[in-house]
Amino acid sequence: MHTEFILAAAKNIQQCILANESTLESLDREIGDGDHYINMKRGANTIVELEAELTPLKPDEALNKIGMKLLSTIGGASGPLLASFFMSMAKVLKENGGDSHAKIAAAFSAGVQAIIQRGKANIGEKTMLDVLIPVAQQFEILATQTSDVNLISKSLIRTAEQGMLSTKDLIATKGRAAGLGERAIGHIDPGAKSCQLMIESVCKLVLEK
Amino acid sequence: MHTEFILAAAKNIQQCILANESTLESLDREIGDGDHYINMKRGANTIVELEAELTPLKPDEALNKIGMKLLSTIGGASGPLLASFFMSMAKVLKENGGDSHAKIAAAFSAGVQAIIQRGKANIGEKTMLDVLIPVAQQFEILATQTSDVNLISKSLIRTAEQGMLSTKDLIATKGRAAGLGERAIGHIDPGAKSCQLMIESVCKLVLEK
Amino acid sequence: MKKFINNVDNILVESLSGFAKAHSDLVELHLEPNFLTRANKAQNKVAIISGGGSGHEPLHAGYIGYGMLDAACPGHVFTSPTPDQMLMAAEAVHADKGVLFIVKNYAGDVMNFEMAAEMLPFENATVLTSDDCAVINSTYTTGRRGVAGTVIVEKCVGSLAETGADLKACKALGDKVNKQTASIGVALTSCTVPTAGRPTFDINESELEIGVGIHGEPGRRREAMREADEIVGDCVEAILTDFKIRDIHPTNKHEALLLINGFGATPLMELYLIFNTAAKLFNLQGFEISRSLVGNYTTALDMAGASITLCLLDDEIKQHWDSPVHTAALRWGK
């Protein structure tokens, strides 16, 4: 992984978040408090504005800086979770390096583990983890089986999408929607949706190359 | 004038106010504060409920009691004005008696004078006086010229209607609508409308006999 | 109309009962005729009584207590109270130094209080508040309306009365504070009178009403909705023009009290934003905003909107504004 790629991914993510304003906004209005889009937008904009500062950094340093910046920018539930993701991913990359798909997948998994720890949630609770956990698992498996990045990317896009869609039928047991009981059924979790969009953005960037 | 007639008139007025709910309400919403209907309704209901107490009284006593009751029931601008009307009318009736149209007309005029004094307004200021002053004048004139109560009644109904309609093109210089300047033009004054309705009710009662 | 009510005819008494229950240390409620007095009758002072239509809460009952009112007479929603209420209230609270009525300048309030004053068997005087500069006092009006500035008048007069000052002095201070005060209101939505069951006026998403009255009376003009700074700028200008028209010329660095009053449905967040801009603009005009009050103090039921009030201070007014007050809605010192 190169810092250049991280920067390009950040821009893609930003575009994708902006393009999905009404989707993200409605989802959080339906079963949350309506601020998820603006939180994600604030985060994405801040990272893209950081380009000059990030450019000279090593990938792990850049990811750590991104995590720290998100921590003081997003707020809400998604802020500390995404920040934890990037800071933990950075830590593992720093320790093990990121010169293979397997190492990147391991770092990604470490990031997801950090979210699990911080939020004390797991799969099936109608959160972003319903996207992130399956994607992390699939990524680790594929990374040992193939070196075809296109195949990996396409597969992760599908996994993310399935995870996101799976939240629709769930009762929430973590996050703001947990207060809703049965009424949350039928609605996709906003954080799951934004994570799916971010994963898709990054994977598409890989595919475009 | 008999107390029986006063009681019948009160009932007619009550019915007429209730039947004109939306008119009175809209007029006061347009250039006032929207409570004129409910004020008039409260007043009318209270007087009708007073029937048993009023029945044994002499006409002037009944009117005085009605005035006093209205004073503590209606509130707003119309309360003290209508109360003053009835109390002054009662006073003159008591002094001069009410056994001729001329005497009743004089008492009515005294009532209107009391409104003028209390409210410091006069004709042309877009208030109930635009109905009451012409009606009082016409009543006094007709009472000396004819003893045909039907003719008097019909004429007063017309005068009241003209007075009420005349308020439409006026700028208000008294009452709540005085704050509106030009914006009051095009709207009939609610107090003028309710006075016109009351006069019509009473006159129709005379005509029905 | 969606409101927390049982029966539109009982809303006032049920609400007053709740108020009296919640503040039983401060007030006592009397029914038929309706009025509220201090829980403990004050002695040796001019009795200060106010009142008016309901729907402007906390005005006036919320200002009963040490340093402010002795009694308040609530009328029906937006309808002035009747003279019997004032008479009974005066009877209950007067303490041989006379009664001062503080009355907002509306035909109905003026006449009902006037009739009470005429019937009252003891010394009394009346301060008419008329701070609303939306209504320009030209030949064609009965004069300006009393709005949020009334709170400042009640606070200052109440403070002076507490010192044992006589009726004349209390009236004089009230008249002075009223003269030195100007207000203007802006509505974003209409209020809904419970008995009417529908909004008093129609206003759409892109309009605002400048100069609106606290009963939802239409104001100076209907305008296109604009950003807060522009709206506040127009209000500030209206207030300054009003002082000029009335030949009141504040000195440079004149101290002033700035009151941002919410009409009922406007969040505090917006009221403080308005305060921020208004204070800035008045500063630029050479005023020193040394006192402030931000919140819902003279409301119009559920109307969204706010009014801006500027009161020019001098040492006397400042002293009486700062002095202790202990009421349901205004409380400091002591």
Add this chain to the structure above:
Amino acid sequence: MKKFINNVDNILVESLSGFAKAHSDLVELHLEPNFLTRANKAQNKVAIISGGGSGHEPLHAGYIGYGMLDAACPGHVFTSPTPDQMLMAAEAVHADKGVLFIVKNYAGDVMNFEMAAEMLPFENATVLTSDDCAVINSTYTTGRRGVAGTVIVEKCVGSLAETGADLKACKALGDKVNKQTASIGVALTSCTVPTAGRPTFDINESELEIGVGIHGEPGRRREAMREADEIVGDCVEAILTDFKIRDIHPTNKHEALLLINGFGATPLMELYLIFNTAAKLFNLQGFEISRSLVGNYTTALDMAGASITLCLLDDEIKQHWDSPVHTAALRWGK
């Protein structure tokens, strides 16, 4: 959406600036990161810090001052603040007796405060408030939300801290007050988040939402609009049931504080009417409502609606509720 704003991105800073200007005797505003502290730093006491998303004004900045908070960290509208705000606020106000965070139980608030607590270089503890009994604490939830009861926790803990009590004692009192408190809210209209520009939820003229959250989160159920007494009756029952479920059994004649909190667009008149009914119903259930608070204390922007909070009193809580407090939104004694 019609609001008094200039630019949705500046609303928070402009409003905070107005707040700080209007209450310069009480608070000091710090920007980037945003937090507010007492104007005069307190010594020899546990520093009490709260915070949360904005839009609930006067919560929390309105409770900074003697007898309550030392600092508040406002997030964006309905978005929890970030750890750097809490760290800087703690740095500014801690006085060597540790820091107590008072945090409403929402995933976002909890995690952001938790990260701040982990990074904080000095002793600290956290009280999580979770008084909202709309969310039944069953296996499928992260727990109840913190709503208007937070004000009672902040008041009592703030009072205790002022006596020089240590961090452990302050946390213990906070936890106790929270445990003895239950709230439930009802919405008649939705709020509108400025950045969203449209109502968070749709609700029609004949519906109400029972158990709504202070961010406009949907509640227990959507119901047909009914008369106030019935709505209040359901709320009172929900609160009593909640105490039972949590195995809290008030004694007969148990003293209690009843808080009727407006969500922002509901007139005081209606809040007092609700108080009247709620007090009556709690009395019938054997409670003695000996303390009360009625007004907009924990709002949800411009939502019409209200919440009912009952806090069971004991001598300790009573003492700390009654003790002097001197903040922008709550002030008595002293």
